[in-house]
Amino acid sequence: xxxxxxxxxxxxxLTIDVDGKFDFSKVEDFRNAYADLDESAQHVAVNLARTxxxxxxxxxxxxxxxxxxxxxxxxxSIDNSRPQVAKILKISRFDKKFEIR
Amino acid sequence: xxxxxxxxxxxxxxxxxxxVAKIRAHLKIRALSQFIEQQNKALRIYQQRVAREHAIVEHxxxxxxxxKPEILAHFDYCLTPAETFNGDLFLCxxxxxxxxxxxxxxxxxxxxxxAIGALPVTRAFKELSQQGVSIPEFITxxxxxxxxxxxxxxxxxxxxxxxNAEGNRVTVWQGxxxxxLIPSASDFSFRTLPSRHMALGIxxxxxxxxxxxxxQLEKNQQLVIYSDGLIESANDNNDMLLEExxxxxxKMELKEHNYISAASLRERxxxxxxxxxxxxxxxxxxxxxxxxxxxxxxxxxxxSSTHEVLLEAQHLKQPDILQRVLQLAGNCEGTHGVRSIMYxxxxxxxxxxxxHGILALDSKLKNDSDGFELYYEQRETLLQQLExxxxxxxxxxxxxxxxxxxxxxxxxxxxxxxVDKSANHDDAFGRGLMLVKTLCEKVWFEHNGSKVSxxxxxxxxxxx
Numbered sequence: 001x002x003x004x005x006x007x008x009x010x011x012x013x014l015t016i017d018v019d020g021k022f023d024f025s026k027v028e029d030f031r032n033a034y035a036d037l038d039e040s041a042q043h044v045a046v047n048l049a050r051t052x053x054x055x056x057x058x059x060x061x062x063x064x065x066x067x068x069x070x071x072x073x074x075x076x077s078i079d080n081s082r083p084q085v086a087k088i089l090k091i092s093r094f095d096k097k098f099e100i101r
Numbered sequence: 102x103x104x105x106x107x108x109x110x111x112x113x114x115x116x117x118x119x120x121v122a123k124i125r126a127h128l129k130i131r132a133l134s135q136f137i138e139q140q141n142k143a144l145r146i147y148q149q150r151v152a153r154e155h156a157i158v159e160h161x162x163x164x165x166x167x168x169k170p171e172i173l174a175h176f177d178y179c180l181t182p183a184e185t186f187n188g189d190l191f192l193c194x195x196x197x198x199x200x201x202x203x204x205x206x207x208x209x210x211x212x213x214x215x216a217i218g219a220l221p222v223t224r225a226f227k228e229l230s231q232q233g234v235s236i237p238e239f240i241t242x243x244x245x246x247x248x249x250x251x252x253x254x255x256x257x258x259x260x261x262x263x264x265n266a267e268g269n270r271v272t273v274w275q276g277x278x279x280x281x282l283i284p285s286a287s288d289f290s291f292r293t294l295p296s297r298h299m300a301l302g303i304x305x306x307x308x309x310x311x312x313x314x315x316x317q318l319e320k321n322q323q324l325v326i327y328s329d330g331l332i333e334s335a336n337d338n339n340d341m342l343l344e345e346x347x348x349x350x351x352k353m354e355l356k357e358h359n360y361i362s363a364a365s366l367r368e369r370x371x372x373x374x375x376x377x378x379x380x381x382x383x384x385x386x387x388x389x390x391x392x393x394x395x396x397x398x399x400x401x402x403x404x405s406s407t408h409e410v411l412l413e414a415q416h417l418k419q420p421d422i423l424q425r426v427l428q429l430a431g432n433c434e435g436t437h438g439v440r441s442i443m444y445x446x447x448x449x450x451x452x453x454x455x456x457h458g459i460l461a462l463d464s465k466l467k468n469d470s471d472g473f474e475l476y477y478e479q480r481e482t483l484l485q486q487l488e489x490x491x492x493x494x495x496x497x498x499x500x501x502x503x504x505x506x507x508x509x510x511x512x513x514x515x516x517x518x519x520v521d522k523s524a525n526h527d528d529a530f531g532r533g534l535m536l537v538k539t540l541c542e543k544v545w546f547e548h549n550g551s552k553v554s555x556x557x558x559x560x561x562x563x564x565x
Contacts, residue, residue: 008305015307021424023448027477047307049241050110053444056533057452064473082238084441091539092532 003029012042022054022085030061034069042074046098049092057090066097077101155185158213160345162186164222164364168193172201175264175393177363181330189328189384190213190257193222194230195395197438198231199266202230202239203386206280206301207328210380218257218302222251232437236263236272237311240301244309247302252502256302260326262292268393271324276300279332280344282325283316284355291348292316309446323361325351326388330381331367334374342373363387365459404498418484426494430507435500439559442540443505447532450509450553451494456480458513458551459490483518500559504542508554515549 003026009069014035018026034044046062048054062100077099081089089100109127111120128469172193180191188211192204204226208215225246225349229239239261246256258277264270276283277300280293298310316323332342342350352371354361408429416422430436436443456462460483466476490512497506538544541555 004306007304008451014343017307021427021444024452024477025420025423025479027474031474046529049306049309049311050245053441053448055445055448055452056536057448060473061465064470067468067473080237080241082441083235084173084439084445086444087540088445088536091536 003033003044005033007038007041009038009040012028012038012040013045014038014041014043015045015047017047017050020052021049022048022051024055026055026058027061030058030065031068034065037069037072041072043077044069044074045077045079047079048082048085051081051085052086054085056092059094062094063097075099104422112280132457153487155213159185161218162216164198164455165220166192169195172395175201175202175268175388177387177389178383179367179383181367181379182211183330183379183382184212184489185220186213186216187382188212189330189382190219190222190495191384191386192226194227196230197233197264199393199395201264201393201395202226202262203264203388204259204261205326205384205386206257207330207382207384208257209255215255216248218251218255221246222257232237232440236274236313238262239263240274240276240311241306241309244301244304245306248305252304253525256300258296258300261412264388264393266393266395268391269318271318271388272313273316274298274313275380279329280425282348282351283318284325284351284361286319286322293344293348309481318389322390324388324390325361326365327385328382328384330379330383331370332384333381334370334376334379336377342370346373356539361387372430378450403498405435405497405501406433407495407497408433409493409495412494414487414490417487417490417492421547423448428550430496433496433498433505435498435503435559436505439505439557443557445495446507446537446540446555446557447494447509449537450507451492453533453553454492454509454511454513458511459487459492459517460484460511498559503558503560505557505559506554507557508552510548510552513551515551 002019004019006015006017014034014037016030018030019025024042031070044065062078076097078089079101081100086100089095094100108130109123111123112375168191172195177191180187180189180192188208190204190206190208196202204222204476206222208218210543222243225243229242234242237498239319239496243259243261251403260273260275260278260281273281273294273546275294275296276298277296280295283292283294285291294314294316297312297314316324316503327347332347335341347370350373351361351367354369358365367383367385410426410429430443430444430447431440460480462476462480462483466472466479493510495508499505537555540557541556544553544555547555
């Protein structure tokens with residue numbers, strides 16, 4: 001039940017893996033995931049392959065990340081979300097802010 | 102006398118030195134034969150123990166790795182382990198939508214050491230099949246299980262797929278297995294599906310690629326999946342059969358019977374090989390496209406249940422309290438297909454009741470980045486100070502009606518639920534209620550907004 005980050009220097013991509021339940025209990029862990037983002041980073045990928053469910057506080061955390069990093073020129077994607085989680089993202093029109101892939 | 106079983110003799114008159122030497126030599130032989138006897142005894146005990154342990158493990162395997170006969174009947178297959186235990190694995194299970202999931206896997210090595218990995222994989226396979234997850238999710242979870250259970254030098258090549266209820270569309274993930282063959286039903290052309298990914302149990306979650314192929318099958322078109330043991334059989338010239346060789350044999354099979362039978366194809370491979378016995382585990386699975394008609398278990402209706410949980414201040418302070426409520430709800434019969442959606446709804450209603458009903462926090466705080474964190478800090482502080490207040494959560498699942506009713510009642514003042522506070526796209530708040538309204542059939546408020554109830558339809562499993 002953790003958040004795992006991995007920075008790929010070649011692809012200049014930070015990947016944030018969210019395991020299990022993505023809700024308010026992850027506020028701090030999620031913020032820490034991008035706190036020391038590498039200077040060279042160009043893309044942040046949030047991998048939801050192992051996310052069981054998400055709620056609106058998780059949506060808030062995702063938007064808050066974009067706000068916190070607004071000064072940096074970054075692109076964002078949400079990857080591999082399961083159908084029921086993808087539905088939440090779709091209802092919330094997150095495709096406007098993240099590339100959903 | 103020697104002929105009567107004596108080992109030596111001595112003649113009179115005795116030479117003292119020779120006699121002593123003889124006795125010494127015999128003492129040595131005696132000691133040696135006692136030593137060998139002891140070793141043999143230890144070996145026999147060891148053998149018996151291994152045999153017994155194998156029998157126990159075999160028993161466990163034969164009970165743990167069982168495919169349902171009615172699902173297995175849709176496949177034509179041959180499984181030939183090189184030893185007692187099979188490092189190859191063939192699993193199939195019905196999907197909730199009337200289709201079939203299957204897995205043909207090959208662990209590194211053969212024998213007991215490689216077969217052991219089959220246990221966690223089988224377990225995960227059954228659970229995932231029941232949940233009706235997509236193949237990419239299936240792959241992600243299987244990979245995770247293998248990473249967790251297997252030592253670093255062990256992994257499983259696999260073809261994992263889902264056949265739809267009509268039997269004419271197969272979604273396949275192929276990692277590290279020899280090319281799956283799909284002969285055309287009308288001519289002798291071939292489509293092959295070579296390995297596209299690394300085997301399972303090697304890559305970390307974020308490195309794993311779960312891309313699948315979707316194969317459309319004509320009626321009676323066949324899908325031939327096999328492990329490398331089949332094509333690595335060598336003939337007298339030490340030439341291995343390989344994929345090209347197998348394709349030739351399949352073409353011969355089609356010419357003669359117009360149809361591939363697993364037993365007959367395996368026979369052709371055995372005839373090619375110089376050695377009748379295969380060196381590696383051999384698995385050959387053939388699926389022929391036709392509507393599956395898996396009887397839906399309509400006699401079975403899940404149990405209705407109602408859970409009511411009263412959470413008082415002392416409970417609300419516990420950090421894992423929501424998780425425990427979710428777990429309770431997830432165990433209700435009839436909630437499987439929409440578990441994740443139900444979790445979202447419950448989490449929204451719980452957070453609303455706690456943060457606004459009881460702690461009276463203002464969401465507007467979340468408007469900027471610092472405020473967002475401040476909001477959750479305040480939530481924590483207020484929660485620790487909380488002495489009174491309660492939330493009652495009621496979860497009623499009615500599988501026969503295919504619906505779940507959830508209500509959450511807090512001891513707070515309520516709120517004006519008629520005012521539409523639908524969120525701006527950029528705001529980091531205000532989405533909760535909108536989500537609940539979209540996900541549920543019906544949402545209504547009572548007691549001045551301090552009690553909210555909603556009905557979730559469980560039939561709606563086709564999400565898009």
